[in-house]
Amino acid sequence: MRRGGNGGARNELTGTARDVVQIGAVYGDVHLNRADSPAEVDHAVEQLRQVVFQQWAEEAGLRSLRRPEPLRVRWSSTGRPVAAAPGAVIGRGALPGRPIRLRLHGDVHQVVAAFLALPAQQLVVIGEPGAGKTVLALLLTLGLLGRAAPEDPVPVLLNASTWNPRAEHLHTWLARRLIEDYPALTDAPQLIAQGRVMVVLDGLDEMPAALHPAAINALDRASSDNRPLVVTCRSAEYEAAVAEGGTVLSRAAVVEIEPVELVDAAAFLTAASPSARRCWPPVVDRLAAEPGLPLAQALTSPLMLALARTAYGSAAADPVELLDPAAFPDRTAVERHLLDAFVPAAYREEPAAPGSPRVGLSPHDPGQARDWLRFLAGYLDRRGTQDLAWWELAHAVPRPVLGLAAMLCVASVSCLFVWAVAELGAWPGALGAGFFTAGSASSLLCGLVGGLVMSFGLFRWRFPARMRLRLRRRWREVSVDLVRRYLDRRAVVWMLAWLGTGLAVGLALGGTRSIPFGLAAGAVIGAGIWLFGGLAGVLSVPVELTETVGAVDLLRVARRSSISQAALVGVGGSTVLWAGLWIAFEPATGFPFDLVLGRVLVLGWMISAVGGFLCWVLLFTVWGPWLIARLWLPLTGVLPWRLVGFLGDAHRRGVLRQAGAVYQFRHALVQHHLSGGDRGNP
Secondary structure, X not given: OOOOOOOOOXXXXXXXXXXXXXXXXXXXXXXXXXXXXHHHHHHHHHHHHHHHHHHXXXXXXXXXXXXXXXXXXXXXXXXXXXXXXXXXXHHHHOOOOOXXXXXXXEEOOOHHHHHHHOOOOEEEEEEOOOOOHHXXXXXXXXXXHHHOOOOXXXXXXXXXXXXXXXXXXXXXXXXXXXXXXXXXXXXXXXXXXXXXXXXXXXXXXXXXXXXXXXXXXXXXXXXXXXXXXXXXXXXXXXXXXXXXXXXXXXXXXXXXXXXXXXXXXXXXXXXXXXXHHHHHHHHHHHHHHOOOOHHHHHOOOHHHHHHHHHHOOOOOOOXXXXXXXXXXXXXXXXXXXXXXHHXXXXXXXXXXXXXXXXXXXOOOOHHHHHHHHHXXXXXXXXXXXXXXXXXHHHHHOOHHHHHHHHHHHHHHHHHHHHHHXXXXXXXXXXXXXXXXXXXXXXXXXXXXXXXXXXXXXXXXXXXOOOXXXXXXXXXXXXXXXXXXXXXXHHHHHHHHHHHHHHHHHHHHHOOHHHHHHHHHHHHHHHHHHHHHHHHHHHOEEEOOHHXXXXXXXXXXXXXXXXXXXXXXXXXXHHHHHHHHHXXXXXXXXXXXXXXXXXHHHHHHHHHHHHHHHHHHHHHHOOHHHHHHHHHHHHHOOOOOOOHHHHHHHHHHOOOEEEEOOEEEEOOHHHHHHHHOOOOOOO
């Protein structure tokens, strides 16, 4: 496959890097100011190629796309007015003075060869809902990866639902998605700038309809330098977008998936099992005799064929019932029935042969599993996405619940800290009462602020921590990164906040005499939190690219990273905190040095360390809000206690599919049907 892009400058960032510079603002560990050597870039490309191939090969196996062979899906050049002129698509192969006709056709086995034969290697695949566009894109991705040469770009299959072409350039969004799906790929912007990544954009129709014309225009501009590109979309939506925007992909061929023929449908259905070879032939014979039956119309869709094979895969199920005109008067009724029957059939427990994908599945009641899946489908529909990311499930928890959890955590830790300081100071009479009253009020205020922060999402958890704590970086890089982090405006704000806290401590101790000591304590405390908060992010290196492929792997890395960083901040911050208090208290109260090792001081240090750990996890990582969701959602009965296990089990059963670090429902129609949404079909 020919490389598109910058014409061979492999060691320098081109103008495309300007399109992805904002990634550094979201993911601070992405280095846009350095250019890796050609060998390092080639190594990153090869790792990405292996991971993407492994990911989609496993997905194809779980979805039985190649068992015993792929369903024969035919496609041909579309007759809709949505394609560029044939001469623009063929390019230099066109003969002057002769009429040019572009007639592409084939099936799922020939799509790779047809794509590679296109001069610009740009293709748009359109079709009806459930026509097999995603499957064709998946098999095309695997085919290109299997034939790729080392210099070829890596095809990456991504869902388009999270892209807003009016807010993000295609390459910016692509870099962000690569970092999210493959967390160790910190060189994503550079690979994109050098044309080493090819986007396979699936489901353009899943974006809001108002964005479709802008998306086509943005895709055309982003691929104007002959970068390879594949896009899938529903036929009607794509035609409407072209008509509204007046723009087509100027060098892309447009093919449309044809309805599945009965002979291919019969071969697919009867190949499932011995029982299928007994029960489906009478139905197929009836459909051949009466091609206008609702069931015949429904089975022209690859999605409905797959659902029918699952729903009637047991010996007890008889597909003859689908021919009943009273129960299924039209195609919509058949499709709704197959969608209704899909989840119960997927959770049907039957003995499985050793080595079958069903080995090791967790038992679930089909009705309960369907209720849980309905909640997840409704949650995704409300958010307008297909990506089920575990770290975003905190959005399914009511904001007051998140705020209350944060408030209780911060306020309780603060009250314990105030008690420890009061015991440490042992102030008599009104001084002690005043300090305890002021400290308690400050604790409640801190809890309220923490609750508001969590409730209104002022600290937004965008993505799990991508790093784990290790001292394996060059000290020069560490120093530069530290300076960059310490000069960040958010770090300066926190420093000023701790100075204000120190001033409050000085006032609580009573009178102007203690204010300088309070400011000194606040400065030490702020510097310590500032220092250890920066170190928590700097003293890290990327994990291996092959380690974080799926959602469960990413959860494991995020948990380890969150605990490591919170422990560093909690222990280090608590140490400098009590050092700051010593600076404030010893001159103001005559606090004797021989109590430094006393039990109250040790207890206070432990309270501060644990409090810092909890507050950091809750407010500054995605793992803390995930823990709240992990408790609240099962308590309310909308999801199971073993949520991660349930998602993995649903993936193995074929109800969900995995796309990098997120899960998606097998098809958008399945998601919308479970949620009760109406997307037009069925």
